[in-house]
Amino acid sequence: MNTLLKNNFISSLFLIIMLSNTGEVLGLPQRFSLGLPSFGFQNCVITKDYRPLCASNLETYVNRSAFLCHRRLFPRLSVIHNGPC
Numbered sequence: 001m002n003t004l005l006k007n008n009f010i011s012s013l014f015l016i017i018m019l020s021n022t023g024e025v026l027g028l029p030q031r032f033s034l035g036l037p038s039f040g041f042q043n044c045v046i047t048k049d050y051r052p053l054c055a056s057n058l059e060t061y062v063n064r065s066a067f068l069c070h071r072r073l074f075p076r077l078s079v080i081h082n083g084p085c
Helices: 003-019 064-071
Strands: 053-055 079-082
Touching: 053 064
Parallel strands: none
Antiparallel strands: 053 079
């Protein structure tokens, strides 16, 4: 699987998790694990506060803790501005 497809897959997987079962972007439980340690999400702690920010991949993250968790996979990821993209 080439890098672009892998990155898109991981981004899509993360977005699905963030949308939760209700379809609302409310964050995740205090601790979660995907059971995929190679993806780097083990023991990510994401708070439930909604303070969206726009990242350099042009995706909106529900808050800084969600962004920092995703940045474990993509160290070059940066914040463009506060608020949705």
